[in-house]
């Protein structure tokens with residue numbers, strides 16, 4: 003205030019002298035350095051000057067004389083105060099004052115006497131001093147999000163005029179907004195020097211984005227700035243999550259890892275895990291692992307902060323499991339025709355998908371063995387799936403039974419040169435087939451579903467009864483077939499070709515006999531009726547006159563002849 007009013011007074015004085023002399027710009031001197039106050043700035047030539055005299059205003063209009071120089075004489079110091087040792091004058095009549103101080107901020111007047119005129123040149127002097135540096139002190143260790151925190155003091159020490167300080171965040175100036183940014187400035191004038199120390203205190207409410215932001219302060223208009231600084235932004239946990247691994251499906255036997263994920267800076271380092279009610283506290287980790295979980299681990303799990311249990315996350319965890327029991331299992335041997343009772347048990351955490359294969363081929367439905375056949379033999383596999391758990395059970399079923407002959411028949415080759423005998427057998431283990439005659443073995447079918455077919459080629463030279471005998475470890479069976487001589491057949495009429503049993507021959511014999519008898523009776527009847535009236539049929543036209551019995555017999559003959567047509 004004092005300085006200001008002094009400056010104001012000087013300005014008034016300056017204005018007052020304006021009418022008389024050329025006004026001068028205020029001279030700015032640097033604190034502590036030699037202050038040079040020019041006189042009349044060369045308006046009057048040095049040789050014209052008779053007397054140069056410097057004075058200053060002591061206040062209240064009382065002049066203080068500093069020095070005087072008369073032409074061709076040495077400078078004479080007139081000052082008696084502190085200026086006595088500080089003042090001098092150079093050749094251009096400039097007043098020199100050593101070690102400028104703030105108290106030198108006043109008006110110095112140069113009086114010049116020429117031939118007969120007296121001129122006064124008042125000069126207003128200002129003393130400036132830059133602050134040595136800008137320094138941030140008392141900075142915060144960390145900034146807490148949302149809390150107005152003193153970030154630091156920016157100090158501009160010993161300056162004149164007092165430094166104005168501006169704060170910057172990432173090179174953008176910060177202005178007090180009454181909420182998140184508050185800037186308090188204090189200026190302290192040191193009484194001995196008059197220099198001002200400006201302290202600007204920034205209070206700042208950090209946001210998350212301020213992580214890594216760089217703060218600094220700068221003196222307005224001066225090439226001075228502080229070093230920049232960054233701060234750890236701290237905030238308390240706002241979100242907490244319980245992560246469960248494996249993420250997709252937790253199976254019995256898996257390792258269950260619980261991870262408590264909480265934000266905050268610094269991040270929390272200890273957590274509480276609530277394992278279905280049981281509390282476990284972990285330090286310096288955020289995970290907890292339960293190895294080899296069992297189905298009993300299904301339940302509710304939580305994690306929370308140890309220092310703020312209201313920050314809590316909850317997860318319901320389900321352990322999937324699957325147990326199956328298939329009875330019977332292993333190798334099962336059953337007799338054909340018996341039943342096989344399957345017992346299937348599933349104990350699982352969820353809906354099970356069930357499928358069956360037999361010999362690796364998919365079955366449409368569960369096999370039902372109420373009456374086992376040979377074709378039921380095979381490897382059965384039961385696959386049950388729940389989630390990602392798949393279990394299989396299997397059994398090998400063998401259906402066995404004694405060897406039996408299912409059929410035995412003969413066929414004549416197209417050219418009539420030989421006969422093929424076919425014996426079809428069933429049974430398991432594989433029946434061995436044997437024949438009662440030696441023939442050329444044509445082949446044996448593969449043994450499939452308990453069936454086997456055996457063929458031989460024979461060229462019988464006589465009527466034969468051929469046996470097919472089948473045998474396995476569980477039993478044997480035999481069947482016979484009559485095979486007529488091929489040589490005779492070739493000679494025989496088609497009608498008479500009978501190679502069946504003696505019974506057939508007997509039947510034929512009976513038929514022939516009956517036919518003869520019929521002919522004889524018919525002839526007698528014809529002779530008799532010819533006498534009475536004209537007859538209508540002739541001998542040989544059998545079909546017209548055959549009796550019921552004859553018809554039956556004829557049919558039998560037909561049958562037999564067809565059988566013989568081999």
Ligand SMILES: *[C@@H]1O[C@H](CO)[C@@H](O)[C@H](O)[C@H]1NC(C)=O
Nearest residue numbers: 071072073074075076077078
């Ligand atoms: C001026 O001062 C110098 C030494 O500083 C001296 O030699 C000289 O005689 C003086 N002149 C006058 C006129 O006093």
Ligand SMILES: *[C@@H]1O[C@H](CO)[C@@H](O)[C@H](O)[C@H]1NC(C)=O
Nearest residue numbers: 043044045092093094095096
């Ligand atoms: C004196 O003034 C003139 C012109 O203003 C200047 O050229 C010269 O350097 C000055 N001399 C000194 C010693 O200041």
Ligand SMILES: *[C@@H]1O[C@H](CO)[C@@H](O)[C@H](O)[C@H]1NC(C)=O
Nearest residue numbers: 162163164165166167222223
């Ligand atoms: C400081 O700010 C004030 C007010 O804005 C201004 O008058 C003064 O000149 C400034 N000082 C500096 C050294 O810039």
Ligand SMILES: *[C@@H]1O[C@H](CO)[C@@H](O)[C@H](O)[C@H]1NC(C)=O
Nearest residue numbers: 213214215231232233234235
């Ligand atoms: C401050 O910044 C430096 C360099 O960019 C960085 O290495 C340091 O980690 C930061 N410190 C903080 C607390 O952000």
Ligand SMILES: *[C@@H]1O[C@H](CO)[C@@H](O)[C@H](O)[C@H]1NC(C)=O
Nearest residue numbers: 255256257258291292293294
């Ligand atoms: C469970 O962890 C143990 C060791 O901690 C490891 O040997 C085992 O393989 C893990 N089991 C599974 C299913 O990852």
Ligand SMILES: *[C@@H]1O[C@H](CO)[C@@H](O)[C@H](O)[C@H]1NC(C)=O
Nearest residue numbers: 254255256293294295296297
């Ligand atoms: C997992 O636990 C079951 C019983 O719960 C046990 O039979 C099995 O051996 C365990 N497996 C391991 C790898 O520890």
Ligand SMILES: *[C@@H]1O[C@H](CO)[C@@H](O)[C@H](O)[C@H]1NC(C)=O
Nearest residue numbers: 301302303315316317318319
């Ligand atoms: C967990 O299950 C319980 C009971 O079944 C239920 O009350 C709770 O809301 C569930 N919690 C979650 C996070 O699903």
Ligand SMILES: *[C@@H]1O[C@H](CO)[C@@H](O)[C@H](O)[C@H]1NC(C)=O
Nearest residue numbers: 340341342343344345346372
């Ligand atoms: C099949 O199993 C059921 C139940 O296990 C039983 O009641 C039934 O008697 C069994 N049948 C046979 C033929 O074993």
Ligand SMILES: *[C@@H]1O[C@H](CO)[C@@H](O)[C@H](O)[C@H]1NC(C)=O
Nearest residue numbers: 344367368369370371372373
């Ligand atoms: C198996 O088949 C029998 C008759 O074919 C039937 O009575 C029975 O219910 C079936 N059993 C199953 C389990 O399908």
Ligand SMILES: *[C@@H]1O[C@H](CO)[C@@H](O)[C@H](O)[C@H]1NC(C)=O
Nearest residue numbers: 410411412413414415422424
């Ligand atoms: C062989 O004879 C049987 C009946 O005796 C008949 O079913 C089958 O078709 C015949 N096969 C051939 C190749 O003639």
Ligand SMILES: *[C@@H]1O[C@H](CO)[C@@H](O)[C@H](O)[C@H]1NC(C)=O
Nearest residue numbers: 437438439440441466468469
């Ligand atoms: C079949 O042939 C063998 C020798 O090959 C012979 O010993 C056997 O007596 C013959 N059997 C018949 C029924 O002809």
Ligand SMILES: *[C@@H]1O[C@H](CO)[C@@H](O)[C@H](O)[C@H]1NC(C)=O
Nearest residue numbers: 464465486487500501502507
């Ligand atoms: C074979 O049987 C037929 C009738 O079936 C008969 O006519 C024939 O005489 C018989 N041959 C021999 C050699 O017994």
